[in-house]
Amino acid sequence: MKKLWKLLLPALLLLLIPFQSAEAASGNEVVDYSKKFIGVPYSFGGTSPSGFDCSGYLSYVYSHFGISLPRMSSQQATVGTTVSKAELQPGDMVFFADTYKAGVSHAGIYIGNNSFISATSSSGVKIDSMSNVYWSPKFAYGKRLSQVANGLFSDLPTSHPAYEAVELLNSKNIINGFDNGEFKPDGLVTRGQASAIVNRILKVSTSSTKSFPDVGTGSTFAKDIAAMKETGIIQGFPDGSFRPGDSLTRAQMAVILDRAFKTENKVGVTKASNVYLDVAPTSWAADAISALYYLDKTTMFKTDYFRAGFNATRAEFSAAVYNSKF
Incomplete structure (x- = not known):
């Protein structure tokens, strides 16, 4: 009986611990954290600060805020709510198509002011303009994660004039x-x-x-x-x-x-x-x-x-x- 009690006790203690839901990260917090890795070199299949590929970079940044993403950019593009370029808010994911292969093939994080940050094969983690002659025509759509809050209210982005x-x-x-x-x-x-x-x-x-x-x-x-x-x-x-x-x-x-x-x-x-x-x-x-x-x-x-x-x-x-x- 004592042995059984020892086995049950940890489980009972877990039930007694109140569940705490994680607060949503703000879009600006996501952006600030993502910028810490500017200059990290590109590494195909890389998922750590020693080297990132584009989807590995997103997975690493968002995991810091308790958000789990699929490994590949094409799979990450299926998560969240779709938003247009005009609707983008800091902390949104952005996806690009037809880069090194057909379909969604590159991912980044929108940081505001018509710019995004991503792990590029040419320069590692860097910031680019959404109007860049290379990236602009390849932009597919943005994705907004429910776990990322932007501004004081969920329906009032920081970009709103009011x-x-x-x-x-x-x-x-x-x-x-x-x-x-x-x-x-x-x-x-x-x-x-x-x-x-x-x-x-x-x-x-x-x-x-x-x-x-x-x-x-x-x-x-x-x-x-x-x-x-x-x-x-x-x-x-x-x-x-x-x-x-x-x-x-x-x-x-x-x-x-x-x-x-x-x-x-x-x-x-x-x-x-x-x-x-x-x-x-x-x-x-x-x-x-x-x-x-x-x-x-x-x-x-x-x-x-x-x-x-x-x-x-x-x-x-x-x-x-x-x-x-x-």
Whole structure:
């Protein structure tokens, strides 16, 4: 019996140890690690820092983050989610076809700025441009691994023009993502949400949460909506309602942020300085809209058309708040 207990004890102890799932590596972490091997010579069949071939190099780099890949590049190309060249993010795998043989025959790691790193037969591990005259026509597709995270949110790559804005606002708890790890950049912003986001910056306190007949005093954004009403930043409709669940148009967004952060004063905007082809200088929101153009640090509003009547997305609102306040 004692002998049997000795055999069972290790297994029982393993069951008692809590399982810990590995956190996803960031794309930038993968890139930083991959660069440690620049200059390592090429070795056909090589899988170590003494010498790599292209697929051996990928296997070695990703294994550092607990990610197991098939041995051959043609097999590695079957793993993950396919992405186009325009969708590539740092840490994605990139595959090339018809190099020394037909079909997928070379693999690398996208490092950003239209560049990738790989183990080449001519120069060992090195960085090349995706626009290289040799590699560009041979690019097949990219592959994204679920174990590699890129940026704060799974659906907001670091290459997104609003990324820096979202990153800052998120760090200050002004705007947050969702429980599933997404930001939903194309989701729409409601009037209630806009009230909360603006008030998280202004921190206007009110003695009462009573504001509009369609906003319950115990509702999620009651205090923020009351603060916006008191300051005149977000007003109600002629029928006395606030409509907290209604989407916010881009024109309304511009005017609200001007009232909150005095954007027109920051750039000295006049109606004569209107910059968008679809916004008349006489428009009720012309000055506030023009201010967003001049304050823009994200490129989100450096366009010919503003689309004032379109509903504002979460990414657009984040960028506009960032430009207006920070």
